Amino acid sequence: MQAPPPFLAADNLACRRGERLLFKRLSFRLEAGAACHVTGANGAGKTTLIRALAGLTTPYAGEVRREGGLALLEERSGLDPDLPLGKALAFWFGLDGAQEPDGIMAALRLTDLAEVPVRYLSTGQKKRAALARMVSQRAPVWLLDEPLSGLDTASQGLVSALVQDHCAGGGIALIASHQPLDLPAMTSFAIEDHAPAEEEA
Numbered sequence: 001m002q003a004p005p006p007f008l009a010a011d012n013l014a015c016r017r018g019e020r021l022l023f024k025r026l027s028f029r030l031e032a033g034a035a036c037h038v039t040g041a042n043g044a045g046k047t048t049l050i051r052a053l054a055g056l057t058t059p060y061a062g063e064v065r066r067e068g069g070l071a072l073l074e075e076r077s078g079l080d081p082d083l084p085l086g087k088a089l090a091f092w093f094g095l096d097g098a099q100e101p102d103g104i105m106a107a108l109r110l111t112d113l114a115e116v117p118v119r120y121l122s123t124g125q126k127k128r129a130a131l132a133r134m135v136s137q138r139a140p141v142w143l144l145d146e147p148l149s150g151l152d153t154a155s156q157g158l159v160s161a162l163v164q165d166h167c168a169g170g171g172i173a174l175i176a177s178h179q180p181l182d183l184p185a186m187t188s189f190a191i192e193d194h195a196p197a198e199e200e201a
């Protein structure tokens with residue numbers, strides 16, 4: 001039986017951190033093939049939104065609904081710092097049942113780094129490794145928190161191409177980034193547009 005088409009929806013979402021209400025009345029629905037860019041200044045609540053969408057934090061109000069598996073790219077990659085990159089990724093590729101681990105390594109320009117311990121990798125190299133892990137999960141719904149940070153221009157282009165391919169194949173991508181993104185047919189919203197009035201915050 002064919003899987004139902006993926007979607008990701010937020011209905012009237014509100015999230016707090018500590019005493020502060022970060023955003024409220026945030027609603028959207030992303031269908032198969034959609035890419036959405038969430039912008040916002042440091043501390044505006046992008047990570048909080050991503051974590052709520054991933055089900056890692058309980059929203060203060062509202063609901064998240066989703067059809068389809070989820071892959072999350074966040075600051076922590078989960079890669080063992082003491083293992084060579086190839087082995088650290090192979091652990092996750094095994095769990096994820098990745099079909100083409102060599103192809104994923106090559107696509108993210110990691111092949112030549114396979115023997116380098118994860119802790120020696122540069123920030124950008126670690127980010128590309130985390131992206132490889134995410135791609136290997138073959139989940140239709142991608143949540144990416146600051147995927148461009150630490151990447152040079154060429155690698156930023158790589159991320160855009162990956163997301164574009166994913167969406168062209170019927171996937172969904174929600175990308176939180178304070179950096180500009182250039183993807184065709186991408187929607188976007190600023191998290192500040194959902195900030196509560198000062199007396200509510």
Ligand SMILES: Nc1ncnc2c1ncn2[C@@H]1O[C@H](COP(=O)(O)OP(=O)(O)OP(=O)(O)O)[C@@H](O)[C@H]1O
Pocket residue numbers: 017018019022040041042043044045046047048049178
């Ligand atoms: N455990 C906590 N208790 C209270 N406030 C917190 C907690 N964690 C984060 N915050 C605050 O919540 C706000 C939103 O944080 P969040 O990480 O979602 O922002 P962000 O938009 O992702 O920022 P950045 O672009 O800097 O990563 C920040 O002002 C932060 O200081």
